[in-house]
Amino acid sequence: MRAFDIEQIRADFPILHQQINGQPLVYLDNAASSQKPLQVIEAVDHYYRTDNANVHRGVHRLSQRATDAFEASRSTVRDYLNASSDREIVFVRGATEAINLVAQSFVRPMIVEDDEILISHLEHHANIVPWQMLCEQTGAQLKVIPMTETGELDLTQIDELLNSRTKILSIGHVSNALGTVNPVKMLTEKARAKGIPVLIDGAQAVPHLQVDVQALDCDFYVFSGHKLFAPTGIGVLFGRQQLLEAMPPYQGGGDMILSVSFSGTIYNELPYKFEAGTPHIAGAIGLAAAIDYIQQFGMEVLAAHEHHLLDLATAKLQAMDGVRIIGTAKEKASVLSFMIDGVHPHDVGTIFDQQGVAIRTGHHCAQPVMEYFDIPATARASFAFYNSEQEVDALVAAIKKTQELFG
Amino acid sequence: MSDLRDLYQQVIMDHNKNPRNFREIEDANHFAHGNNPLCGDKLVVYVKLDGNVITDVSFKGSGCAISMASASLMTESLKGKTLEEADAIYEQVHKTMTGETADRHLLGKLEVLSGVKEFPARVKCATLSWHTVHAAVDSDHDISVSTE
Numbered sequence: 425m426r427a428f429d430i431e432q433i434r435a436d437f438p439i440l441h442q443q444i445n446g447q448p449l450v451y452l453d454n455a456a457s458s459q460k461p462l463q464v465i466e467a468v469d470h471y472y473r474t475d476n477a478n479v480h481r482g483v484h485r486l487s488q489r490a491t492d493a494f495e496a497s498r499s500t501v502r503d504y505l506n507a508s509s510d511r512e513i514v515f516v517r518g519a520t521e522a523i524n525l526v527a528q529s530f531v532r533p534m535i536v537e538d539d540e541i542l543i544s545h546l547e548h549h550a551n552i553v554p555w556q557m558l559c560e561q562t563g564a565q566l567k568v569i570p571m572t573e574t575g576e577l578d579l580t581q582i583d584e585l586l587n588s589r590t591k592i593l594s595i596g597h598v599s600n601a602l603g604t605v606n607p608v609k610m611l612t613e614k615a616r617a618k619g620i621p622v623l624i625d626g627a628q629a630v631p632h633l634q635v636d637v638q639a640l641d642c643d644f645y646v647f648s649g650h651k652l653f654a655p656t657g658i659g660v661l662f663g664r665q666q667l668l669e670a671m672p673p674y675q676g677g678g679d680m681i682l683s684v685s686f687s688g689t690i691y692n693e694l695p696y697k698f699e700a701g702t703p704h705i706a707g708a709i710g711l712a713a714a715i716d717y718i719q720q721f722g723m724e725v726l727a728a729h730e731h732h733l734l735d736l737a738t739a740k741l742q743a744m745d746g747v748r749i750i751g752t753a754k755e756k757a758s759v760l761s762f763m764i765d766g767v768h769p770h771d772v773g774t775i776f777d778q779q780g781v782a783i784r785t786g787h788h789c790a791q792p793v794m795e796y797f798d799i800p801a802t803a804r805a806s807f808a809f810y811n812s813e814q815e816v817d818a819l820v821a822a823i824k825k826t827q828e829l830f831g
Numbered sequence: 832m833s834d835l836r837d838l839y840q841q842v843i844m845d846h847n848k849n850p851r852n853f854r855e856i857e858d859a860n861h862f863a864h865g866n867n868p869l870c871g872d873k874l875v876v877y878v879k880l881d882g883n884v885i886t887d888v889s890f891k892g893s894g895c896a897i898s899m900a901s902a903s904l905m906t907e908s909l910k911g912k913t914l915e916e917a918d919a920i921y922e923q924v925h926k927t928m929t930g931e932t933a934d935r936h937l938l939g940k941l942e943v944l945s946g947v948k949e950f951p952a953r954v955k956c957a958t959l960s961w962h963t964v965h966a967a968v969d970s971d972h973d974i975s976v977s978t979e
Contacts, residue, residue, distance in 0.1 A: 794871070
């Protein structure tokens with residue numbers, strides 16, 4: 425194990441050491457995408473310099489090395505999520521593709537008109553739109569677990585919402601817009617007790633919490649690599665083996681077949697059945713390097729630092745006049761959404777950028793959440809373990825500057 | 832910070848706080864919805880056109896300071912103008928926002944919008960109301976425009 429030293433950690437992330445508009449970069453947009461440590465950049469670089477070839481095909485040495493590295497990455501992910509087999513780890517482009525895959529290959533074949541799909545009001549568009557598309561295709565109904573003013577799920581009607589017509593519960597683990605950590609274990613238990621399968625969208629959770637899919641007992645768990653300090657374009661679908669085996673392929677092509685003839689095709693075994701075409705090999709290798717990086721410290725240690733920053737920033741913003749925090753759930757991770765009185769979030773974003781502070785402003789691909797609070801957008805700071813207390817101070821200073829300018 | 836002061840000049844801040852012609856025109860014969868989906872700016876522009884002359888123009892909506900101020904300044908500058916004059920003004924506004932040399936006489940007060948040229952991400956905020964008014968006079972029914 426490597427000891428947690430914020431200066432040494434920051435030294436691992438080359439991108440952090442630059443000036444924006446003459447000010448040191450303060451990167452607080454981690455919920456949108458995270459930065460990559462040297463160890464990830466070098467793993468990708470090493471792959472392209474020494475091992476690059478197609479996987480599962482050639483008998484030549486490079487193809488074998490590429491295949492070994494790609495499959496070793498799968499094992500690293502399996503181990504990290506505590507899945508029981510590599511066959512349960514499907515590489516995809518990201519959480520979005522994984523949800524679409526489950527919607528089309530798992531739910532679509534078994535859903536009929538007036539069946540129900542249950543999501544929540546807190547979801548990212550990626551966990552809304554694929555289900556709306558499925559509803560249009562099948563006549564099924566989209567049902568929504570409501571939310572409360574603190575940004576938590578309102579579970580008063582949950583026993584009615586999970587009913588005999590419900591074909592899947594698809595729920596975010598952590599809200600990207602507000603940071604709320606949802607009680608996914610309890611919800612999974614409730615759903616599965618009624619025989620309802622559960623998908624957990626972990627895009628915003630995996631960078632902040634240790635995830636154990638067997639302890640959660642969910643059927644599907646999805647996340648994106650780029651939010652976990654890995655490259656863009658790689659993501660993971662965990663699926664219970666028995667379910668994946670029964671599902672038809674999502675896309676057809678090379679690598680997902682055992683044999684092809686014009687009279688018919690025999691599909692490959694898991695997980696390759698769901699990996700048509702040449703995969704993002706370097707991305708998978710980068711993802712494994714990112715997981716290795718995290719595990720040097722242990723997710724608990726990193727999460728504790730990050731939580732300290734979130735608590736510190738929350739306390740400082742609460743103490744400021746004219747600043748309102750949106751999303752005050754008891755259990756939160758990484759995200760601090762806020763409004764500055766009299767200043768539109770888009771203006772906030774520009775003024776922050778002039779001070780080197782990168783935050784997200786907008787609806788965060790969660791427009792229903794914005795509608796609930798009757799606001800067009802929020803400013804959102806989101807922390808990663810490489811952020812520092814000084815950067816919390818920079819956030820506060822940027823807010824003061826904004827208030828001065830608009831005062 | 833000097834760039835920020837160029838963007839958020841006193842005139843912009845004033846028009847953001849107290850937008851002019853921020854109302855509905857009951858007997859408007861042209862109107863259009865404008866929408867900036869990524870940042871959430873939304874407005875409606877109302878126009879009363881008498882032949883070729885904009886006899887009244889107003890807007891309602893919400894958005895960032897740049898989009899609100901630009902809309903407010905726009906209504907002030909277009910009232911009483913012919914459509915040809917309005918086009919000529921917009922041409923100069925577009926030039927000044929994209930860093931080209933513009934006719935300062937035609938621009939008048941609108942010159943404050945030149946600050947956005949240093950902020951490419953904000954040009955669409957400043958142009959929203961202008962695109963919307965254009966769509967309104969070009970059409971005899973309600974239409975929607977989006978700058979993204």
